[in-house]
Amino acid sequence: MENMSFEQLVKERFNELSPGQKKVAEYLVQQPEEAVFSKAAQIGRKVEVSETTVIRLSYALGFSGFTDMQEKIQRQLFVSNHQSPIVSDINSSVHFELSDKEISPYAEVIENEILYFRQMIEQLKTEEMDKVIDRLIHADQILIAGFGASYAAAYWFSYTLGMLRENVTVCHQTGEFYQKICNLTEKSAVVVLSFPRYSKDALHVAECAKKLGIPLISVTDRMLSPVGRISDITLTTNVESDSIATIFSFLFLIIEGINHKDKARIQKRQQKLEQLYSSYEVFIE
Known part of the structure; x- marks a missing residue:
């Protein structure tokens, strides 16, 4: 389990989860930045399930508890948020070139694509x-x-x-x-x-x-x-x-x-x- 990403772990056990646990799991995968700073009760309110359902998900995924599951997501975010120097240089140069002039609709599309490519580099497995x-x-x-x-x-x-x-x-x-x-x-x-x-x-x-x-x-x-x-x-x-x-x-x-x-x-x-x-x-x- 230690070598698997949180997303892979959820995917592997997804069919075994209850409907409520599946809702929580999808939320944690899609919104990890919010999830790592929220309590189990807060996550439950956002997903419209009970706090108990959130905690039971952690057990269903093989964690010792909610805190253990949250720490797994935190460690994964810490690794993925360390951008490579190349990506940072690309972002800096794009914003430098466009900051002093009005951004046209075409330039905005290109800038968005560059952001998507940055995400691709960060998330590439x-x-x-x-x-x-x-x-x-x-x-x-x-x-x-x-x-x-x-x-x-x-x-x-x-x-x-x-x-x-x-x-x-x-x-x-x-x-x-x-x-x-x-x-x-x-x-x-x-x-x-x-x-x-x-x-x-x-x-x-x-x-x-x-x-x-x-x-x-x-x-x-x-x-x-x-x-x-x-x-x-x-x-x-x-x-x-x-x-x-x-x-x-x-x-x-x-x-x-x-x-x-x-x-x-x-x-x-x-x-x-x-x-x-x-x-x-x-x-x-």
Whole structure:
């Protein structure tokens, strides 16, 4: 338990919690800064449950009591709040450049994106990212699913991943998903992209993969999103729903990780692809 983050601990035991405990757990995961300075009774009032429910959650998660659980969250916040010098320099330079002039709507959007990237650096879980990269390298087949606004990112991810390895498919309709999942095995992987507003189709796909015993990876905005809470590996990028640039950048990190770890095999595949492109004049040179 000591090596797990609080979010991972909640995710692992979420289905065992009572409805009231689940409400408290979601609040603690989403609002850790407020939670660490509040008493159990205050948290209970905010979530509209009893103080006893808050305390019982700590026992259900394996802590010796509420104080022990709160200290776990405090330690995690202390580590995550130590920004790297690079991030601090970026923030300082952006605000310096924009402080003496009126900020245009376009500049404001860019500044917000930089803040999202800062959050990504702070919250990036390297171990979980490495697990996903290894799974995607060694899987015999990969099926990527995204619905609604998430489909654009799912399509780009499948196309780019398909340049690096074989047997990568994408779907954006549950009907075609059931046809494609029939070909998968326990050595395969299903990747579901799910961001607010959450699609029921994404949850149906995730539930189907779990039922069939196919490893499920989700890329979502929070650990306890409908898809995130049931995934074998959950990668989170806590962004606003309209920040598509940050989502693409997060997926690009996975692509770069695969490029780095599986370089020799990727080079052979890309040489073959280039020969085909040249032979059939696919691109305008």
